[in-house]
Amino acid sequence: MNHSIHSADRSTHLKIVVVALIAGIAVTAFGIAARTNADYSQTASHAPVKAGKPVVVTSSNGSMVR
Template identity: 80%
Template sequence: MNHSIHSADRATHLKIVVVALVAGIGVAAFGIAARTGADYSQTAQSTQVIKAGKPVVVTSSGSSEVR
C-alpha cells in the first residue's frame, strides 16, 4: 500500500482519478435529480408582466379619488 501520493504507482493514480470521476458524476446526477420537482414558471426566461392600473390620488381626508 502506498502511503504517499508522490511515491504511488500508476495504478494508484488511476484509482484516484476513477474514484474522483465517479464521485463527480454522482454529485452532478444528484443535482439534476433534485431540480426535476422545481417550478419552472418563475424562471428568468418566463417572467410575468405586471401592468399598472389607473392612477390614484390620496387626499388629506383619507379617501382616494380615481382620475
C-alpha cells in the same frame, strides 16, 4: 499499499482519478434529480407589471458644513 501520493505508482493514480470521476458524476446526478421542476407556463400568462410614476426620496439627517 502506497501511503504517499509522491511515491504512488501509475495504478494508484488511476484509481484516484476513477474514484474522483465517479464521485463527481454521483454529485451531478444527485443535483439534477434534486432540483424542483416548477411549471413556469402559468406565470407567463399573467399581465406584466408596469412601472409607476418616478419617486424622489431624500433625507437630510447629516450635518451641513459651511
